[in-house]
Amino acid sequence: MAIEIKVPEMGESIVEATVGAWVKNEGDQIEAGETILELETEKVNLEVTAPATGTLETVNIEEGEIVNVGTILGTINTESIEKIQIQNNTSDSKKESE
DSSP: OEEEEEOOOOOTTOOEEEEEEESSOTTOEEOTTOEEEEEEOSSOEEEEEOSSSEEEEEEOSOTTOEEETTOEEEEEEOHHHHHHHHHHHHHHHHHHHO
16 A cells, blocks of 8 residues: 655645655655655754655655645555565464464
8 A cells, every 4th residue: 555755734834845855765664653854944844754664665756846735745655564464474373373
């Protein structure tokens, strides 16, 4: 399943930000809550964290681009993690039945 990474709300008067730096690259494994990129505004710098555990599948916005609140920055693919969990559960079940 693909989970969207969006520009979060940053305060009442802040409606846009500049993508500062991607901390993670396409194809990287990431954990929920882990910092994946930095946004910069005139008032505040903000670290955007991963909304889910998985693989950073796409990066839609490059460093230096200006984005509005709600813009989709990229996506996280959670399917690879789900498959690993299913495989681990299956392996554990086989070991228990032996």
